[in-house]
Amino acid sequence: MMSVQEFKSMLKTEAGSVENYLSTCLHNRNIPQRLLASMEYSLLAGGKRLRPVLCLAVAAMCGASKEHVMPFASAIECIHSYSLVHDDLPAMDDDDLRRGKPSNHKAFDEATAILAGDGLLSEAFVLMSETAQHLPAASVLSALNTVAVAAGSGGMVGGQQLDMDFTGRDDVSLEELQTMHAMKTGALIRCSCESGAILGGATVEEQERIRTYGANIGAAFQIVDDILDETGTEEELGKPVGSDLEQGKNTYPSMLGIEKSRELAQKIVDDAVEQLAGFDGVEAQFLRKLAQYIVDRVS
Amino acid sequence: MMSVQEFKSMLKTEAGSVENYLSTCLHNRNIPQRLLASMEYSLLAGGKRLRPVLCLAVAAMCGASKEHVMPFASAIECIHSYSLVHDDLPAMDDDDLRRGKPSNHKAFDEATAILAGDGLLSEAFVLMSETAQHLPAASVLSALNTVAVAAGSGGMVGGQQLDMDFTGRDDVSLEELQTMHAMKTGALIRCSCESGAILGGATVEEQERIRTYGANIGAAFQIVDDILDETGTEEELGKPVGSDLEQGKNTYPSMLGIEKSRELAQKIVDDAVEQLAGFDGVEAQFLRKLAQYIVDRVS
Numbered sequence: 297m298m299s300v301q302e303f304k305s306m307l308k309t310e311a312g313s314v315e316n317y318l319s320t321c322l323h324n325r326n327i328p329q330r331l332l333a334s335m336e337y338s339l340l341a342g343g344k345r346l347r348p349v350l351c352l353a354v355a356a357m358c359g360a361s362k363e364h365v366m367p368f369a370s371a372i373e374c375i376h377s378y379s380l381v382h383d384d385l386p387a388m389d390d391d392d393l394r395r396g397k398p399s400n401h402k403a404f405d406e407a408t409a410i411l412a413g414d415g416l417l418s419e420a421f422v423l424m425s426e427t428a429q430h431l432p433a434a435s436v437l438s439a440l441n442t443v444a445v446a447a448g449s450g451g452m453v454g455g456q457q458l459d460m461d462f463t464g465r466d467d468v469s470l471e472e473l474q475t476m477h478a479m480k481t482g483a484l485i486r487c488s489c490e491s492g493a494i495l496g497g498a499t500v501e502e503q504e505r506i507r508t509y510g511a512n513i514g515a516a517f518q519i520v521d522d523i524l525d526e527t528g529t530e531e532e533l534g535k536p537v538g539s540d541l542e543q544g545k546n547t548y549p550s551m552l553g554i555e556k557s558r559e560l561a562q563k564i565v566d567d568a569v570e571q572l573a574g575f576d577g578v579e580a581q582f583l584r585k586l587a588q589y590i591v592d593r594v595s
Numbered sequence: 596m597m598s599v600q601e602f603k604s605m606l607k608t609e610a611g612s613v614e615n616y617l618s619t620c621l622h623n624r625n626i627p628q629r630l631l632a633s634m635e636y637s638l639l640a641g642g643k644r645l646r647p648v649l650c651l652a653v654a655a656m657c658g659a660s661k662e663h664v665m666p667f668a669s670a671i672e673c674i675h676s677y678s679l680v681h682d683d684l685p686a687m688d689d690d691d692l693r694r695g696k697p698s699n700h701k702a703f704d705e706a707t708a709i710l711a712g713d714g715l716l717s718e719a720f721v722l723m724s725e726t727a728q729h730l731p732a733a734s735v736l737s738a739l740n741t742v743a744v745a746a747g748s749g750g751m752v753g754g755q756q757l758d759m760d761f762t763g764r765d766d767v768s769l770e771e772l773q774t775m776h777a778m779k780t781g782a783l784i785r786c787s788c789e790s791g792a793i794l795g796g797a798t799v800e801e802q803e804r805i806r807t808y809g810a811n812i813g814a815a816f817q818i819v820d821d822i823l824d825e826t827g828t829e830e831e832l833g834k835p836v837g838s839d840l841e842q843g844k845n846t847y848p849s850m851l852g853i854e855k856s857r858e859l860a861q862k863i864v865d866d867a868v869e870q871l872a873g874f875d876g877v878e879a880q881f882l883r884k885l886a887q888y889i890v891d892r893v894s
Contacts, residue, residue, distance in 0.1 A: 331752070387706045418750075432732075449715075
């Protein structure tokens with residue numbers, strides 16, 4: 297069994313490798329200076345790098361080389377980063393702060409922030425399609441399709457639309473809230489795992505279990521995020537406490553209360569861990585710990 | 596030789612097939628209603644469908660089935676459509692009209708327009724990656740990479756950034772203007788041809804010539820667009836005449852005069868046609884006529 301200490305050390309190492317790769321992946325691509333600065337401002341603003349770390353660990357668990365999967369995994373972080381830039385725009389959530397720093401359109405301007413987001417999304421597909429140098433083209437294309445669907449209008453983008461549609465409505469059901477989050481944040485986290493499984497050459501049955509693991513991680517992550525928005529400090533969050541409630545957003549704590557929300561997150565994480573039964577090795581242990589780590593942030 | 600009449604009839608037929616495909620390609624994809632409406636509002640607002648028509652004709656000229664290439668070709672139109680939606684936003688070019696109709700953020704709202712653009716870009720990669728059902732995965736991935744690079748921050752998105760950087764500056768050189776347009780409008784037109792060549796199984800030498808054909812078509816297209824902005828009617832343009840000049844944009848006519856701009860466009864088109872020497876059949880004839888057709892709009 298992996299100790300918490302070992303897990304945290306491995307998490308830090310993995311996130312560090314992603315960080316290294318991200319810090320140069322947009323260079324030598326003929327990007328106008330101001331646009332590149334804006335893209336890197338957000339892409340290199342820190343963060344847990346959860347999505348690429350998941351993709352790498354799953355791919356390695358299934359047999360792929362992390363080095364070969366790195367461009368693909370990092371592409372998912374580019375997509376995550378673009379979504380934050382666009383979500384913060386005045387016409388969207390109108391957030392001036394992100395991770396304790398001015399959000400992109402505040403540090404640059406609105407037009408540049410829109411283009412930086414568009415650029416990050418496009419570069420993600422450049423990175424993914426470059427992965428074929430080392431992995432079978434059919435697997436890369438299938439993994440890329442999974443990510444495109446998850447990031448798109450039936451996934452993350454559609455979830456953001458539902459989030460706006462729901463904001464201010466007081467009759468949103470728990471089921472609607474879950475659907476919205478499964479699309480808005482869940483889909484990208486899920487596809488990080490699923491694409492890793494495809495790239496690692498997992499069987500269809502393994503892909504299915506890893507897909508469920510990822511979906512559960514994503515769902516638990518959102519519940520925990522909602523809880524932290526109420527119970528965390530501004531320093532921990534990098535944004536004002538209670539901003540969800542202030543914006544009239546429906547959250548798990550507002551619908552279930554803090555305690556029931558915590559219990560739900562734990563139940564979902566337990567189910568995620570069960571999906572990994574049968575997988576061995578250090579990566580599998582890491583992924584089990586990672587699931588629990590998400591809930592531990594609020595207990 | 597293909598007559599002008601035959602060319603126009605073929606152009607209409609090809610654009611009609613694309614139109615048909617576009618009209619249902621976003622259905623059954625779990626897209627929230629308002630978002631789908633916004634995406635289709637712009638995607639199905641007409642237009643010449645030049646980019647997918649180029650992709651299909653080149654692919655067929657090189658030996659692929661148009662039916663198999665259709666999702667890929669239509670994806671490029673989704674990218675073109677998203678770029679127009681984002682370009683029209685208040686923070687960007689702030690255009691209220693597009694093809695004689697309210698632009699997307701006027702018909703819906705800014706947030707929805709941003710998401711519709713994001714959605715169209717993502718769905719483009721869904722469509723491209725689905726093409727692998729009928730074509731070799733390695734070719735699809737290579738063609739997709741070409742499109743992603745052309746659409747991204749070193750291509751179309753970067754060109755829009757340069758356009759904004761240049762607007763209002765009175766010391767922009769002809770070379771800078773050409774670089775900006777080669778990125779902003781040229782890259783996507785070029786990659787429509789190039790990806791068609793890759794999907795059609797063209798040799799590397801053929802790909803190179805088709806790439807040059809496409810780059811020239813793109814360059815000529817922009818010069819003609821600039822000329823029409825000064826000499827066309829509002830009805831023809833679907834937007835006010837002279838809007839480029841009013842916004843302080845640098846254009847070919849403003850730098851070279853109308854007559855010299857026309858000559859330049861003709862020279863570039865002649866060179867494009869030369870690249871197709873050695874290609875036979877109805878598609879090659881169609882592509883030669885299409886090149887000339889672009890200049891004929893202003894002579």
